[in-house]
Amino acid sequence: MSTILIIEDEKDIVEAIEYNLKNDQFKVLKAYDGKAGLKTALNKLPNLILLDLMLPEIDGISVCKQLKGNPKTSFIPIIMLTAKTGEIDKVLGLELGADDYITKPFSMRELIARIKTVLKRCALTSDSLEPVLKFADLEIDSSGHVVKVSGKQIGLTAKEFFLLYYLAQKEGKVVTREELLDKVWGIEVAIETRTVDVHVKRLREKLKKAGKHIITLHGVGYKFV
DSSP states (O other): OOEEEEEOSOHHHHHHHHHHHHHTTOEEEEESSHHHHHHHHHHHOOSEEEEESSOSSSOHHHHHHHHHHSTTTTTSOEEEEESOOOHHHHHHHHHTTOSEEEESSOOHHHHHHHHHHHHHHHHHHHHTSOSEEEOSSEEEETTTTEEEETTEEEOOOHHHHHHHHHHHHTTTSEEEHHHHIIIIIOOOOOSOTHHHHHHHHHHHHHHGGGGGGEEEETTTEEEEO
C-alpha cells in the first residue's frame, strides 16, 4: 500500500482528496502548512507527495526545493497542486524537480490517475536500469542510486540521477530535449525546454570535472561522450 502525503492548507480539499485516496487503497498523511509538510516528509518518507503551491509558513516552491535538495527525500516524487494557470508556475515547478503538476479545480479521477502514473513510472524507471555503468572517472550504480566521481559519492536528486543515467546509456548518441522530457520526466509538455537545460546545468555543477562527459549541441540537445 503506497503512502501519499498531502501538503495543502485548504482543509475541505484535503478531506476530499483523503476520502478518495483511501477508497483507492492508499494510506494518507496530511500537513496543512509548508513547515509541517517538510517535517512529516522527513519523518515518514511517503511514496509520493501532493504539494500545494500557495502554503502558509513555507511556500510550496521552497518546500519542493528543500525536499529535492535533501538526499533523504530527493527520490520522493512530487505532484504540485496549483491554482495558477500561468506557464511560468508550471515551468518553475518542473525545474525544481516536481514530477508533475495539476491545476485547480481538478477532478479526483484525474488526480488519482496522475498519482498512479507517476508511481508506476518511478517504479518502472528504477527496475529497468542496468546495475552499474562505469566510465574512466564516473560510476553510476542504479541499485542504490549512487553516483561516484573518482571514487567520491555525489548527491543527486531523482531527476538528476535519471537524467545522467539516460544520457550515459545513450553514450555517443544525440538526445534531444523533447526526448529527455518524454523519457526522464515522462510527460509531454508544450512549454519551453529550459527545464531540461536547468537540470543539465545543475548536474554538470555537481559532477564537477566529470561534467565534461555531457556535451551541449546547440539547437539540438545533448550527447554523453
